[in-house]
Amino acid sequence: MRKLKTADNTHYGVALTLSKKDDGGFLRLVASHLASSPTGMLKDKAYLIAVATTGAGDTSLLICGSDATKVQRAALLTMSKFIGHVTPQPQQDGGAVWLARVRGLGWSAYDETALWDVLHKCAQELVDPSRPPPGSRGIDETLAIARTRLQRLLPRQALAELRDTDIKVPVLLVDIRPAAARAAQGHIPGAMVIERNxxxxxxxxxxxxxxLDIATRYDLRVIVFCHEGYTSSLAAAALQDIGLLNATDIVGGIEAWKAEGLPVEMES
Structure with missing residues (x-):
């Protein structure tokens, strides 16, 4: 087992081992040993452990811990991570031990990482669901942070850049609105349609x-617009995240563009 990790004073870890003659019996023995005589780092500690046998076909997975509620949460999350591949076995030990057969466990690098993620989430104490989790941000703050990274353009500034033949890099106007919005609100002539997703x-x-064939360079000037300039700011920041540092958006979106009397075509 790799070095144990800790979340909210619960030690958790994942171990993968080769399949045994009697996987279920072996894993129940592991759970019994941990529960009856924890030693070393687990002595007198809260713990949540996953042990899995690996090999072709069905393999076995054990999740056990000092808190039955956390074990059952981990079991549910595991079944969602490996949906369609898990067959739970009869429950014992008041829910503090969960054993299942899992098809093909250990054959993908995803498997161990997924189990670590399950235990990390379930080792944590439940929090008030009405309170924002630590480190999270509301959409207003997220939008404000995104916009601090952009040199946003007013509609006429965007049009001027599109017409400026002295700019040495390609300048692209990109409409990220869905088809229904384009049909209802019109579209800007010459804009590329690339939906947000x-x-x-x-x-x-x-x-x-x-x-796109043109997207072979990181200095493209991509000017994104949406309906009113909210989603476009997040989209432009996402383009900067992948290296297109010249990406930006239009303040007010197509509504501001139309308010300036700039060209818009309606679908017939």
Whole structure:
């Protein structure tokens, strides 16, 4: 087992081992030993441990701990992580031990990482669901932080950049609105339509599939717009995250563009 980690005073860890002749019996023996005579780092400590046998076909997974509630939370999360691959075995020990058969566990690098994530989440104490988790941010703060990274453009400034032949890098106007919004609000002539859900894949020079032919360089001037300039700010910041540091958006979106009397076409 790798070095144990700790969350809210609960020690947790994951161990993968080769399949035994009697996986279930072996894992129940492990759980019994941990519960009856914990030693070393687990002595008199709260713990949450996952031990899995690996091999072809069905393998066995044990989750056990000093707190049955955390074990059962971990069991539910495990079944969602490995959906369709888990067959729980009969419960014992008041819920403090959970044993299951898992198809193909250990054959993917995802598997061990997923188990560590399960235990990390379930080792933590439950918090008031009405309170924001530590380190989280509301959307207003998230938007404000995104905009501090952008040199946002007013509609006429964006149009001027699009027409400026002295700019040495490609300048692209990108409409990220969904089809229904474009039909209802009109579209800007010459704008590329790349909906928000695929934006990064289209512009990331590292992307293998779906990348635009022009997206082979990181200095592109990508000017994003949406309806009123909120989603576009988050989208432009996301483009900066993948290396397109010249990405920005239009203040007020297409509504501000129309208010300035700039060209807009309605779908017929």
């Amino acid at each position: 695929v934006l990064e894949w289209r512009f990331d020079p590292r992307s293998v599939e779906g990348r």
